[in-house]
Amino acid sequence: MPETFTEIKRTADATWNEWVNNGSPRIFVQTNADSMASGAIEVKEAIQDTLDKQKISADVTVVGSQGMAFAEVVVDIIKPDKPRITYGNVTPENVPGLIVDYIVKDDPRPDLALGTQGEGEIDGIPLLKDHPFWKLQYPIVTRNFGHIEPGNLNHYIAQGGYSMLNRALEMEREDVRKEIESSVLRGRGGALFPAATKWNFMMNAPHPKYLAVNGEEGDAGAFTDKAIAENDPHTLLEGILISAYTMGIDKSFVHIRAEYLVAVERLRRAVHELEEANLVGENILGTDFSTEIEIEATGHAYICGEETALMDSVEGKRGTPRPRPPFPAAYGIFGRPTNINNVKTLSYVPAIFEHGGEWFKSIGVEAATGTMFLSLSGDVKHSGFAEVPLGVSLREVVEDMCGGTKSGTSFKGIQTGGPLGGGADWDSLKDLPLEFDPLNGLGAPVGSGGMMMLGQGTCIVDLTHNLMQFNAAESCGKCFPCRKGTGHIVRTINRVMTGLGKMEDLDEIVYMGDTMRDGSLCGLGQLAPRITTAMLRHFRSEWESHLVDKTCPAGVCGNLDGQEITFS
C-alpha cells in the first residue's frame, strides 16, 4: 500500500521542524554554479573549519541562491530565536571573524550584512526586503530559493510542495487546464503562446505522448532556467507533474545542457527522491495516473532550443529544425504527439494552481500577466537574477533595482532577449513598462527575460558583431538564407569595425536581414537579423561615427585605419 500524501507530508513536516528547531545556530551557504565561481565551496570549507577549530556546534546547509550574484558568496546565519541575517561578499578570509564575532561574541557584524529576513529585527541591520534589489521583486517561481536545500523533497513538501499535485490528481483534467488557462500564463521560452491553450492540442491525442521540457537556454545572457533547476528543482518537477496529469503525458523529457553540472545533479537527485516517494512512476499516490520523468543532459547548441530541433536532440542526433506542419502535437519526439514548454512556464504552474488564475492576473497587467524572471548581466551594479511583476517601469528596474551601471557611466541602453532578441537605447526605454508589446514594438523583445545592460563603455557595433557571430556559429546550416546571411552580415559589420565600411553597408545589412526573415526555415534564421536591425535603428549615429569619422565613440574598436583584422 503506497503512502498517502498526508503521511508523506507529516514525515516532511516533522523532519523540517526538527531541523529548524534543533537549538543550534544554522548557517546557510547559498550555492549554485554562480556562487561557486566566486568560491562558495571554499567558503563552506572555511566555515566548517572555523566551527571545528572553535568547537562551535552549528548546522551548515547548502541552500539555493537568491540571485544576488553581485554580492556573492552570500551566507546566512540564523541563531535560535533571532532573525536570519544575510551576509554578502563572504570570503574564506573573512569567515573566521564573522563566525566568531556573531556566534560566539554576539556581534552581528552589520558591516558585512546585506539585511535580515523573516520576522524580527536586529539593531543596525536593515530588512533585506528594503534593499533596492528586493523592493520591486515578487517571488513566485523563486519563492523557495535560498530557503531550502535544493532537491530535498522533505524541505520542498514542508513548504507546501506537491500538495497541488495531490489536489490536481483528485480533479478532472479539463478543470485543471481551465484554471491555468484563466491565468493567461504565456510561454516564457520567448514565443509567448498561452500555455494552457497549447495544452488543448494534447488533451485528446493518442498515447504514448510526451512532454519536452525546454531548458536548452542557449542564448547568451539568459540563466533563469538554470537558476530554477539549481535552486529549486522540485518547483519545476511539480509543474511538470501537474501539466503531465492534465495532458495525460506518459513521459517527460527534461532537456538541459550537460555542462550545467550543478543543475543536472540537483534535478537528478530530486527525481530520484520523487521515485522513492512514489510521486512519479506507476500509479502516483495510489491513483491510476502513471508518468515518467527523464533528465536528459544534452549538448550545447542554441538551435536545439527551437522546438523541432530539440526533438532531434532528445533522440541523440544533430538538432536540425524540421519544417512545420506536422506540428509537434501531431508528430514529435519519436514521432509521437509532444508538447513543448519552457522550464519557467512550467514552474509557474503549481503557484497558479494554488492561488488561482485571477491571482496571477492581478500581479501583472492585462496584456502580460504574472511576473518576469529576469537575467541581469552586462554593465550593471546589481547583476544576478530577479523576479518582478510585469508592468513595472523599466526606470525602476534599471535605476533602482539594478543600481545603475557597474562602471559608473550613464546607461546607454539594454540588449534584450538574447542574440535573437534586440535592444534599444535608454532614452527610448526609460519611460516604458516592462511589458511584451511596447518593448516588441521598439525592437527590444523581452524574450526569455535576458537583459544585458549597456554602459557608455560598450561599443554597439562591436557588440552587434559579437551577437551576430554567435548567430552565425549557431546556424545549423540546413537552409541557405540563414547559413549565408548570418555570415554575410558578420563580414559586413567587420568592415564597419575596421574602417573599411561604406554607408551603403548599412543598407546592405538591412536588405540581407529582410531576405533572411522571409526566407529562412526556422526561427533562428528568421529572427537572427533582428539584433542588427534594432541596433541600427536605435544607435545609428554610433555606426556612422565608425563609417564617416572613423572613430569608435566607446573606444573599443581601436583599429579603424582600414587594416582588416581577423576574428576567431
Add this chain to the structure above:
Amino acid sequence: MTEEDVTRKRVREILTEFKDHQGALLIALLHIQYELGYTPEFAVEDASAILGFSQPEVWGVLSFYSDFKIGKQGDHFIDICVDGPCHIGGAPGVRRALEEAALDESNKFEVRAISCPGICAKAPVVAVNMRYHGDMTPDKALELAAKLD
C-alpha cells in the same frame, strides 16, 4: 600501458556503458567530453564501431554541439567564454593575456573559447579544468594560470 591506451580503454568503457541508451551517441560522447575535459579523435572510430553509427554521423554530432573540443594540446584547459555579456565585460583582454601566456609556457595549458555557460552575472568567466571562476581580469586569469603545474 601508455597514457593513451588507458584513455582509450576508458573511452571504450563509456561507449559500451551507454550502448543501449536512447540517444546513445550524444549522451556517450558528452560523457567522454566531461570526464576527460576533451574528446580524443579516436573516439570517432570507437563510437562508430561500438554504437553502430558511420564515422561521418559521429563527426556530425561532434561538430554540431559546442561542448565538444577535439584533441588536447596542453596538460590543462583554460576555457574562456566569448559570448555577449562576457565579451563586453572584458573577455577579449583576458583571452589575449591567457593566449600570450600559453605561448610562453608551451603546452602547460591550452586556452579554448567556449559558449556561454550561464554564469553571465559574473562575466567575464573562465573555467580552469572545468571549474568556473567569475569576474575575471587579465591579472586574475594569469594568477590562476600560474597556479597550474
